[in-house]
Amino acid sequence: MFHFGTPRGRGIFRRFTPHRKKEGFFSGVADSIDRLVGQLFPQPESVGDFATPPEVQGKSFAGRCYYQIVTTQIDERQAGATPGDVNASAALTGIAASSSETPSLTSVLSACARFLRGSWLGVLVASAAVLVPCFWHKRIEAGDLGSHTYNAWLAQLIERGLAPGLWIANQWNNILFDASLSRLGNLVGLRLAERICVSAAVLIFFWGAFAMIAAMARRAPWPLTPCIAMLAYGWTFQQGFLNYYISLGLAFFGVALLLRGSGLERAVVLLILPLAWMAHPLGVAVLLGLGSYVMIAEMLPQRRHLVLLAGAAFLFLAATTYISSRFSVLWSSEGSLQTLLAYNGADQLVLYGRQYRLPSDLLIIFSLIWVALDARMRRALKESWHIYFLPLQLYGLALLAAVLLPSFVTLPGYAAPLGLLTARLTSVTAVLACCLLGVTRPQKWHFPCLAAIAAIFFLFLYSDTGKLNNMEEQAERYEHLLPPGQRIIATIWPFAGSRLLIDHVIDRACVAQCFSYANYEPASGQFRLRAKPGNRYVLSDFASADQAESGNYIVQTQDLPLFEIYQCNLNMTALCMRELAAGERNGAVGVHPSDPAQGQN
Numbered sequence: 001m002f003h004f005g006t007p008r009g010r011g012i013f014r015r016f017t018p019h020r021k022k023e024g025f026f027s028g029v030a031d032s033i034d035r036l037v038g039q040l041f042p043q044p045e046s047v048g049d050f051a052t053p054p055e056v057q058g059k060s061f062a063g064r065c066y067y068q069i070v071t072t073q074i075d076e077r078q079a080g081a082t083p084g085d086v087n088a089s090a091a092l093t094g095i096a097a098s099s100s101e102t103p104s105l106t107s108v109l110s111a112c113a114r115f116l117r118g119s120w121l122g123v124l125v126a127s128a129a130v131l132v133p134c135f136w137h138k139r140i141e142a143g144d145l146g147s148h149t150y151n152a153w154l155a156q157l158i159e160r161g162l163a164p165g166l167w168i169a170n171q172w173n174n175i176l177f178d179a180s181l182s183r184l185g186n187l188v189g190l191r192l193a194e195r196i197c198v199s200a201a202v203l204i205f206f207w208g209a210f211a212m213i214a215a216m217a218r219r220a221p222w223p224l225t226p227c228i229a230m231l232a233y234g235w236t237f238q239q240g241f242l243n244y245y246i247s248l249g250l251a252f253f254g255v256a257l258l259l260r261g262s263g264l265e266r267a268v269v270l271l272i273l274p275l276a277w278m279a280h281p282l283g284v285a286v287l288l289g290l291g292s293y294v295m296i297a298e299m300l301p302q303r304r305h306l307v308l309l310a311g312a313a314f315l316f317l318a319a320t321t322y323i324s325s326r327f328s329v330l331w332s333s334e335g336s337l338q339t340l341l342a343y344n345g346a347d348q349l350v351l352y353g354r355q356y357r358l359p360s361d362l363l364i365i366f367s368l369i370w371v372a373l374d375a376r377m378r379r380a381l382k383e384s385w386h387i388y389f390l391p392l393q394l395y396g397l398a399l400l401a402a403v404l405l406p407s408f409v410t411l412p413g414y415a416a417p418l419g420l421l422t423a424r425l426t427s428v429t430a431v432l433a434c435c436l437l438g439v440t441r442p443q444k445w446h447f448p449c450l451a452a453i454a455a456i457f458f459l460f461l462y463s464d465t466g467k468l469n470n471m472e473e474q475a476e477r478y479e480h481l482l483p484p485g486q487r488i489i490a491t492i493w494p495f496a497g498s499r500l501l502i503d504h505v506i507d508r509a510c511v512a513q514c515f516s517y518a519n520y521e522p523a524s525g526q527f528r529l530r531a532k533p534g535n536r537y538v539l540s541d542f543a544s545a546d547q548a549e550s551g552n553y554i555v556q557t558q559d560l561p562l563f564e565i566y567q568c569n570l571n572m573t574a575l576c577m578r579e580l581a582a583g584e585r586n587g588a589v590g591v592h593p594s595d596p597a598q599g600q601n
Contacts, residue, residue: 108261109268115220122222130206130229133461134199139508141468142198143500144240146508149194151521151529152182153511154537158529165535171528176279177201177242178528190511201246206232208252209431215256216391217438223446224434226454227363231434233461234348236427238500239420247283248427250276251290258291259298286428290394297390309393313400320404329406332422336403343402343422345395345430349457352464354497359457366449367437374440391435398429415542416524423499464495467573468502475565476509478577482563487517487536489580491551491566491587503549506565517562518548534558551587555580566590 116123134140155178157163177197184193209228213221221228236245254272257265269291276283296308323329332339349360371388378385402422410417471492479488490506507516515537522531523542531540539545547553555562561579564586568576572591580586 137469141465142240146504150507155182204249208249211256212252213438215259216435221438226450244280247279251283251287254287328410330408345433395432414525474575475506493593557582
């Protein structure tokens with residue numbers, strides 16, 4: 001590390017510490033926040049194991065913490081760094097600074113423990129803040145979440161012998177969230193269990209991404225927390241792919257351990273792998289792929305990284321060729337350039353309408369400015385850009401995967417295809433982009449700018465999930481007008497410009513009241529619940545369930561009595577209900593997004 005007694009060290013200190021007086025709006029805001037936090041949380045003159053230098057003694061707690069973040073940004077691989085300097089930095093950031101030039105003297109797990117002891121308040125506040133969207137409405141709106149909760153209730157009925165024709169398969173993947181929800185629901189009720197399980201999933205993803213970025217940057221990425229929070233509630237979460245979502249969070253933790261852990265600490269990944277597999281196999285693929293790459297990259301000299309990158313690209317191409325030759329696949333209709341522009345990671349913020357383009361585009365512009373200014377600064381200081389290389393390689397490979405991988409793959413033994421692979425992958429792409437931002441030097445304007453973008457994003461999200469809450473409230477009222485045990489089909493179309501399906505809005509409302517007859521989970525073969533033909537609770541054929549969800553199912557005599565809930569006004573948020581007759585097609589009545597001006601047909 002630089003020593004601040006040297007002329008160059010004093011220059012770096014003056015340039016990057018927040019205590020130098022600056023003019024400007026963001027500096028004034030940051031200083032005001034600094035004073036407020038210092039008044040609310042007064043602390044002694046040292047934080048954790050780090051002795052506060054004379055230059056910052058007497059400053060507020062927030063100022064000292066920022067000083068620590070900034071000073072640990074200086075690359076520990078500098079030739080002048082001493083083992084003691086590296087250990088102090090590692091203890092602060094929770095990441096053991098290990099490299100071929102400077103061996104780690106601090107266990108990554110013990111360093112993480114010291115980080116938690118020294119930053120417990122920040123961890124607590126960040127966790128509470130990131131969970132706010134899980135509690136701001138009566139119900140958590142997240143696509144397939146309603147279906148997961150409904151099927152957890154069906155699993156309880158099966159266990160009590162109250163759902164003949166349904167059964168629970170002996171399955172070991174794509175079940176972690178569902179099994180946890182069902183088991184916890186037996187203890188505290190499904191409504192509370194859902195809050196707990198979803199909150200746990202969000203924290204796993206958020207802190208997993210935080211840990212991987214910290215491992216890449218060798219410091220705690222506090223300025224990036226608004227961005228990580230947006231990604232935690234991005235497309236993958238809003239689609240309700242919660243098993244996959246949890247598996248990614250676990251994979252991020254595993255990659256952080258593989259990147260900065262010692263031999264025994266890396267063995268902890270063996271405990272993470274089974275949990276990630278129980279959540280979703282794609283998380284295991286991410287963990288093994290990213291983990292292998294970063295471990296090999298750490299062992300190779302910089303000049304060999306291009307060979308490693310080319311080898312990984314070749315493996316992607318070979319895997320795509322194998323998959324397309326062995327399985328039935330469906331490719332995106334977009335060209336390669338369109339795919340790169342559409343699936344660059346910021347697409348995770350584009351959700352229920354075109355208005356989400358604003359925070360997405362702002363994030364892209366801000367990130368480019370961020371990296372460009374940092375690169376210019378490093379060039380002015382005649383410092384190497386090698387710190388960018390690893391996150392850039394990983395981000396480039398993620399973009400390449402978006403181009404090469406098919407969107408849908410039908411695997412043997414499953415009625416439904418494994419779908420939306422490209423869109424799912426961008427959760428990883430976005431976090432890798434954050435790794436690139438994380439290795440740059442933090443500036444006082446980073447956090448407020450990201451917080452402003454996050455405020456816009458969450459304002460839109462609050463409004464749209466409020467509409468979905470209202471729609472679910474309507475569905476619940478209609479369902480409770482019927483005698484218990486009736487069968488319901490929903491014909492619900494997405495909002496204009498939305499990238500998210502909302503057709504499961506009736507499922508959770510059916511818990512303990514009715515049966516969602518077109519629910520796709522039992523028929524898909526991808527989940528633990530299965531249905532026998534002829535049961536009275538759900539369609540057992542996936543093609544029929546898919547037709548019902550798309551409004552093209554012809555009602556059969558054995559389906560009766562059957563009711564349909566559909567959208568019946570031009571803004572697509574008001575619901576109506578009707579009884580279906582044999583030979584009738586669901587979706588024949590109501591407002592359709594293809595031509596909403598026609599109104600009801």
